[in-house]
Amino acid sequence: MTTSPVELASLLCSRLCHDMLSPVGALSNGLELLQDENDPEMRKRCFELLEQSAKVSTDKLKFFRLAFGAAGGFGDMVAVREARELVDALIANNARISVNWVLRSEQLAKPAIKTLLNFALVGIDALPRGGTLDIAAELSGGVTEIAMRASGPRIAFDRDIGRALEGTLPDGDLSSRTAPAAMVQQLAKALGGQVQSMLTDDALVLGAVLPSV
Template identity: 60%
Template sequence: MTVSPAHLASLLSSRLCHDMLSPVGALTNGLELLSEEQDDEMRQRCFELLEQSAHISASKLKFFRLAYGSAGSFSESVSLEEPRALIMALAGDNGRITVEWHVGGTKMSKSAVKILLNLAAIGIEALPRGGKLEIAGEMGQDATEIVVRASGARIAFDGTVGQALDGSLDDRQISARTAPAYMIYLLADECGGGIQHMLQDDALIMGAVLPQA
């Protein structure tokens, strides 16, 4: 696959805008309803919906800032507390997904954190009816290993996302939907590592092995 950095950046921007459209639109609709509503009980409900939408918007922006951008510390490693909190917030906003975190250590490289976050996001998307998201990782002497398992009823997983993860997707098929998976494939490939995935009836399992620099 040969997609230019500029085109990849535009696709990631499109993906971010698509994912932000719903909560931001809910904020706009809530403000319109609030300006017209006179009933105190309904106004209180509007305030609750606005607060919920604002929380979801903020959570997603923080997530995408680290998953797509260059946020984090100025060093080459990032504290794992931040990605853990972001994944918990993103899954919590779904309301039907429980998260189990089994990641050893306190820090990971920025590239590893980006891969972890994006794999977690793919796992959350695979659970439209809810389920369990299990995240495991370990930074060994020779390599960092990450495993994300999404389990639940009727796993939803686009095969083109899987192809983007393993580098077999034709560059003409790279889209806003597959761009995050393609980005982390590139990150893994740059360090001599790779990403694998396996789809089962009730689970999606994804893993990454990233040799230490």
């Protein structure tokens, strides 16, 4: 897979816009309702919905800023706590998904943090009926190991995402849905690392081994 940086960036922007459309649209709808509503209780409810939509929008923007963007600059170390807070905020309104964390390092390099966040994104998408995310990360001996396991009653995993993670997806098949996985694969390749995926009837497992540079 030899995707140009411009094409990959464009597809990542498309994915971001797709995910932001719902909460931003809810803000717009809430403002329209507020303009025509005079009942105090209904106006109070409108304000509550606006506040909720604003928080969801902010949480998603913070997540995508680090998962896709260059927040903090490349090559910098990032507190693992920050990544955990971003993922926890992303699923805060989804009571059907729970997250278990095993984080044995306080900081990881930016590519590792991006990999962790995008693994979490794939895992969340794979659990349309809810389930559990188990996420682990550790830096030891100059190598970062990251693992994500999504388990639940129904696993929805596009095989093209797996191919994008492994670098075997044909360029013509790359889309906004598979672009985050392609970015992870390019990050791993640049570091001399590797990414793997495994799908069973009740779980999806993603793993990455990333040497430090």
